[in-house]
Amino acid sequence: MKTHFPDEPLRSHTLDMLWQAQDEKGYIANEDIARIASQLQISEVELEGVASFYHFFHRKPAGKYRIYINNSILAEFKDYRDIVRAFEKATGAPLGGTDPTGTFGLYDTPCIGMCDQEPSALINFYPFTNLSPAKVDQIIDSLRSGVGVEFLANAVEDNIRYTPEREKTILLREFVPGKALQALTRWTPGEVLSEIKESGLAGRGGAFFPTGVKWELCSKFESDCRYIVCNADEGEPGTFKDRVLLNRLPGLLIEGMIVAGYAVGACRGIIYLRAEYRWLLPKIHAAIEMYEHLGWLGADTTAKEPFRFDIRVQIGAGSYVCGEETALLESMEGKRGEPRTKTFFPVEKGYLGRPTVINNVETLCAAARIMELGHERFSSLGTPVTRGTKLISVGGDCNRPGIYELEWGMTVAELLELCDAPDPYFIQVSGPSGQCISAWDSHRRFAGEDLLCGGALMIFDSTRDILQIIRNFTAFFKHESCGMCTPCRAGNFIFSRKLDKMARGLGSLQDITEMQQWGQIMKRTTRCGLGMTAPNPLLYALERFPEYFEQKLDSTRTGFNRSFDLESALEDYREAVQS
Amino acid sequence: MEKKLVHLTIDGRPIVAEEGQNVVEVAKANGIFIPSLCYYPHIDPPLGSCRVCTVMANGRSAAACTTLVKEGMDVVVNTDELQDWRKAVVEMMYAEGNHFCPSCEKSGDCDLQGLGYNLGVTVSRFPHLFVDHVVDYNPQRMVIEHNRCIRCRRCVEEVLTDEGQRVFSFQNRGNTTEVGIDYEQEAKLTHEQAMQAMHVCPVGAILVRGKSLARPRGDRKYDHDTVVSEVPLPKITALKPHLRRKKIVATTSLAGCFGCHMSMLDIDLDLVELIDLVEFNKSPLTDIKKFTKRADVGIIEGGCCNSDNVEVLKAFRENCDVLIAIGECSIWGGLPAMRNFVPLKECLVEAYSSATNNTESKLVIPHHPDLPEILDRVYACNEVVKIDHFVPGCPPDAGHIWKTVKNVLFGEKYAITHSEFKYD
Numbered sequence A: 001m002k003t004h005f006p007d008e009p010l011r012s013h014t015l016d017m018l019w020q021a022q023d024e025k026g027y028i029a030n031e032d033i034a035r036i037a038s039q040l041q042i043s044e045v046e047l048e049g050v051a052s053f054y055h056f057f058h059r060k061p062a063g064k065y066r067i068y069i070n071n072s073i074l075a076e077f078k079d080y081r082d083i084v085r086a087f088e089k090a091t092g093a094p095l096g097g098t099d100p101t102g103t104f105g106l107y108d109t110p111c112i113g114m115c116d117q118e119p120s121a122l123i124n125f126y127p128f129t130n131l132s133p134a135k136v137d138q139i140i141d142s143l144r145s146g147v148g149v150e151f152l153a154n155a156v157e158d159n160i161r162y163t164p165e166r167e168k169t170i171l172l173r174e175f176v177p178g179k180a181l182q183a184l185t186r187w188t189p190g191e192v193l194s195e196i197k198e199s200g201l202a203g204r205g206g207a208f209f210p211t212g213v214k215w216e217l218c219s220k221f222e223s224d225c226r227y228i229v230c231n232a233d234e235g236e237p238g239t240f241k242d243r244v245l246l247n248r249l250p251g252l253l254i255e256g257m258i259v260a261g262y263a264v265g266a267c268r269g270i271i272y273l274r275a276e277y278r279w280l281l282p283k284i285h286a287a288i289e290m291y292e293h294l295g296w297l298g299a300d301t302t303a304k305e306p307f308r309f310d311i312r313v314q315i316g317a318g319s320y321v322c323g324e325e326t327a328l329l330e331s332m333e334g335k336r337g338e339p340r341t342k343t344f345f346p347v348e349k350g351y352l353g354r355p356t357v358i359n360n361v362e363t364l365c366a367a368a369r370i371m372e373l374g375h376e377r378f379s380s381l382g383t384p385v386t387r388g389t390k391l392i393s394v395g396g397d398c399n400r401p402g403i404y405e406l407e408w409g410m411t412v413a414e415l416l417e418l419c420d421a422p423d424p425y426f427i428q429v430s431g432p433s434g435q436c437i438s439a440w441d442s443h444r445r446f447a448g449e450d451l452l453c454g455g456a457l458m459i460f461d462s463t464r465d466i467l468q469i470i471r472n473f474t475a476f477f478k479h480e481s482c483g484m485c486t487p488c489r490a491g492n493f494i495f496s497r498k499l500d501k502m503a504r505g506l507g508s509l510q511d512i513t514e515m516q517q518w519g520q521i522m523k524r525t526t527r528c529g530l531g532m533t534a535p536n537p538l539l540y541a542l543e544r545f546p547e548y549f550e551q552k553l554d555s556t557r558t559g560f561n562r563s564f565d566l567e568s569a570l571e572d573y574r575e576a577v578q579s
Numbered sequence B: 001m002e003k004k005l006v007h008l009t010i011d012g013r014p015i016v017a018e019e020g021q022n023v024v025e026v027a028k029a030n031g032i033f034i035p036s037l038c039y040y041p042h043i044d045p046p047l048g049s050c051r052v053c054t055v056m057a058n059g060r061s062a063a064a065c066t067t068l069v070k071e072g073m074d075v076v077v078n079t080d081e082l083q084d085w086r087k088a089v090v091e092m093m094y095a096e097g098n099h100f101c102p103s104c105e106k107s108g109d110c111d112l113q114g115l116g117y118n119l120g121v122t123v124s125r126f127p128h129l130f131v132d133h134v135v136d137y138n139p140q141r142m143v144i145e146h147n148r149c150i151r152c153r154r155c156v157e158e159v160l161t162d163e164g165q166r167v168f169s170f171q172n173r174g175n176t177t178e179v180g181i182d183y184e185q186e187a188k189l190t191h192e193q194a195m196q197a198m199h200v201c202p203v204g205a206i207l208v209r210g211k212s213l214a215r216p217r218g219d220r221k222y223d224h225d226t227v228v229s230e231v232p233l234p235k236i237t238a239l240k241p242h243l244r245r246k247k248i249v250a251t252t253s254l255a256g257c258f259g260c261h262m263s264m265l266d267i268d269l270d271l272v273e274l275i276d277l278v279e280f281n282k283s284p285l286t287d288i289k290k291f292t293k294r295a296d297v298g299i300i301e302g303g304c305c306n307s308d309n310v311e312v313l314k315a316f317r318e319n320c321d322v323l324i325a326i327g328e329c330s331i332w333g334g335l336p337a338m339r340n341f342v343p344l345k346e347c348l349v350e351a352y353s354s355a356t357n358n359t360e361s362k363l364v365i366p367h368h369p370d371l372p373e374i375l376d377r378v379y380a381c382n383e384v385v386k387i388d389h390f391v392p393g394c395p396p397d398a399g400h401i402w403k404t405v406k407n408v409l410f411g412e413k414y415a416i417t418h419s420e421f422k423y424d
Ligand SMILES: Cc1cc2nc3c(=O)[nH]c(=O)nc-3n(C[C@H](O)[C@H](O)[C@H](O)COP(=O)(O)O)c2cc1C
Pocket: A202, A203, A204, A205, A206, A207, A208, A209, A231, A232, A233, A234, A235, A236, A320, A321, A322, A323, A324, A325, A326, A358, A359, A360, A361, A363, A364, A528, A529, A530
């Protein structure tokens, strides 16, 4: 399977080279760094900088079996700690290290896209879901007795819970390979473009930029090669819709990319797949191969105008910010996943400085369906601002977690009813970077006119602690900040310290006011979407659940700072004079 | 080829500029100052990492250095809000790093310090994070002081060997991001290239061995930069003291060196006039140990390093209407806070065993019910009680201290002269 196009510079191969070294011996040794750096003709420190950016790259022996336990908030509320303890006991490895024999390495990792089947973990990137301490023991026993991980991993359920009536279902309908591509044999690229434009399709990755406009802009910039990049990084905690599309309909995605490639006049397509989804790779490769056999990839096609297109997959290595489109480009070029400044948009200067379209998995799948079903079918659905349907990943305190394809315009209440949530209290829409709503908001509609949803709905019932949710989200942003700009790098750190203090019951009204002010400053001064949305969890929660925060605060007005705890500040000294 | 001209406005002023220029450059050319730190005219495209140049461009906040001027663009630089955001970013850098300017080689030549003065940063609104960073003595030509690095990325882009290899690169991510140095590549730099690296660094993070004071006093970048102009002060005698009751002032020195108190006495003859206006209660100046009256103002020198400091500070909060923290130690810990990166136990072992000629095998750390107990780290005063005003400096200038006090006591307006405010 192609991992690299011949005309790409070797540098674009960096992540793959690092993966290869790590897959061989379980970590990246100093000699690997030296060797790869000299192959790439860069200094070692530069390569170290790349390797240390991605949390799945290990520079120390990390075990023959590397176990990554999901620490997202939904896992936390589903006995994450018990699972960690069970793994620690069974393997003898502490979280964050290996056992003395170096057999097992135990690490935690942000959301791996299994929110419908928590607790979950990856072992050597094979998925293990619905874990229980007993199941953990079994798995480790089997691994010890020599059974291959690949035989122990469980099949990941798609959990498709709801689709609208047949003629209103767009994405999750039956799939006949080649159907979307038939139109290409009759239509010019310009006609495909106007079909997509007229459908009203807007990006499903969260920013909702009109897809047809993006494609058209890209097609206008002259270049020897344009690129179509599929953003399969799905890093927003709580989101797993792209996982389901890739697992169930990889062919549809390939067709969407071919359609985009034809419309834009691109020569190459790249799927940037998050490492957490490496287990989906065989399916994606099989789909690419199928389209090669069908003559749509790697050869001159039967499209109306001359067109030749190729697709390869790039595996990420653990970094949420790489889902941000310009960070994704940097990562594909073999660099640290730091977002670019917005001087140029990717449609003008993207991958390797060439015009590039970056689209979410769902967007490209929807584009394929539009070619298959016609733009009228698509645009007749939904609301005036948001056309068609949307996949929503539902997780948390409900009886039917999974994927819901809903027509834009559905109310929150209807969805809560469908997923059977008995006591919805705090509902997080679009993941940590989105916003929370309360049960009183359930009349609101999922629509561009009201409540946009990028694809995740996390439901928390009234037994859940809001502060715990916010601290988990803030820890996530702190961990995932690329570190490039001051207000995000330092701001998230400062925020998490403040929240720790509140969790200790030492918060004051001043702390709240300060965080509100500082949150605004972060939103306005950070460089990319990560920093701009990082204060959201707290800001929205303060707005929606003021009564919760009031009872968390100190009401004495002595002028003494309650966060200063004399007893704990003296602990070290007392211990030192004891010994 | 002629560059295309575009028309824009900055703070409402119509301006003509060449297409493709960035907003920092255009503003500068038109006499409008936009603070910048990571921006370095050589580096193209600009880095946009520090964010102190945040302005509004066409209604959206943006880094001025990475924003190219466009026809019809409306740029807003100076509003209270924007000034506050930019100042906040600088304050964040101080909270994030460990900047002990009095012992820094770059003092007076440092862009961060210069900007701090310029924006009037007296205290960081953010709690100091006190994360320990290493000082790396491994490179051949340089010393890298990670405590002072603001991660601006200039060195990463600008410092290359003759073969075009990077000497610096960012490592890790998030709040653990730091700049890494390649010892092998660094060894290949010429002395001139190393000096260039030191000058590229806006702060005192890259030092060249034997050359740490890159420019002599008097020639430093900010030696002649008088940001705040002198303003004549109202004389104390202009007040009518007989119309007022004498105000009660209390002072204390916590974990400080008494330098701030010495400085307070430095107003010479004015002290005599001052005595007419105020009466000192609890203070080392009067030797009154316990409050005998409620005070209008409490002046605090030093932070809290032990339980006694905490007690005294709380007594001040209870007995004074207004608290003023003077000097760096009271504001954020100051020099005593240098121990904040080291576990207390290690400090005590160092102090009572390793550093003394303690030949006895057993380590004895003094402790007695009459002795105060030592805190795990040095705390800034406002971490313990609410502080109303801060007067920075190490030590603060006497004039500055009394102007603040008089302002608080009598509502007297004042201006700070540059010399009172600049310590490098
Ligand atoms: C921090 C951050 C993370 C993002 N992560 C993803 C992601 O995982 N998947 C995705 O499709 N878009 C993600 N995006 C949005 C992309 O930048 C981009 O808008 C999207 O891929 C464009 O595709 P679309 O127009 O099809 O939505 C992210 C944005 C930010 C700021």
